[in-house]
Amino acid sequence: MTALTTPTSTISNTNKSEFWQGCLAILPLSIAVIPWGILAGSLAIDAGLSPLESQAMSAIVFAGAAQLVALGMIKTGAGLLSILMTTLLITSRHFLYSMALRTSVSELSRAWRVLLGFLLTDELFAIMSHGKTQCHHLSRWYALGGGVSFYLCWNLSSLVGIVAGQTVDNIEQLGLDFAIVATFIALIVPMIKRKSVLVCIGISLASALLCELFKLSVGLLISALLGMIAGHVFTKISGEYQ
């Protein structure tokens, strides 16, 4: 390798390596999402969508929780407006994610912003938050690797569900939702590096419990906001370094 080509190839090697680091970081979450992808595919067929429509839903919407709920509503013949209102409610947490990433992502080119915005799932946000605390800056290639590999995994597992096409009885009793719990726990626990994070989690948890008991449909958003504010207020009161 000549001296002239070294700098550029070093840069592209770094990008490539960061891309793969992103793939690797999200891998456990990609594995845990497989049963959900299969479910989204088979539920779509069950709700009366054609195979093409079913795959398009996973490919264009790319939002597990919103898709599963919407498919249930389509099956029971709900109207478009109520499906969209429900989608808005479920997807509203992403406003928080994009706001939290505004400082680091808004300065990227439009292509990067649109791409990372489209790929911005709970899972990608989680590994981006994690990656940021580890190397103090956000690598767009790391984010892209995580986002793209997770997207492929979601769509391939949806395809499996579409091809299998069978409905699964007693979905609630299969315990698939524990896969979500396990992955999120594995992400949350290493984030607890300061007392204020623990306070944030405690308040968010308590509020989510109360909202669930009172059957508030905006419980997720309220609880997340309360937890975030509580964490910050705690740092102010306790003088914790941030």
Add this chain to the structure above:
Amino acid sequence: MIWLTIVSMAALVFISRYLFLEPRLPLRLNDNLQKVLAYAAPAVLTAIITPIVWISDHQISLSIDNSYLVGTIFACLLAYFTRNTLLTVLASMALFFSLM
């Protein structure tokens, strides 16, 4: 109708993910707001899993028979001591399904 549903859902989801990434949106995040937003990940992730873990039939379930709770405690211990995401996910799921 299905295509309209898919496309309009996709538009909503994309707007929610993209809106604040757009630099032309006239919004400056002040210091306090940025610090609050730094807690978004643990706060949202906790709020998503809490109902799954603690609630069954609209009641808080604190019993050892609640395999979600047992699996969660095990996952917390694994995550704390091993710091290994994949191991935590696989081992706690193995325990969870053996309890179910």
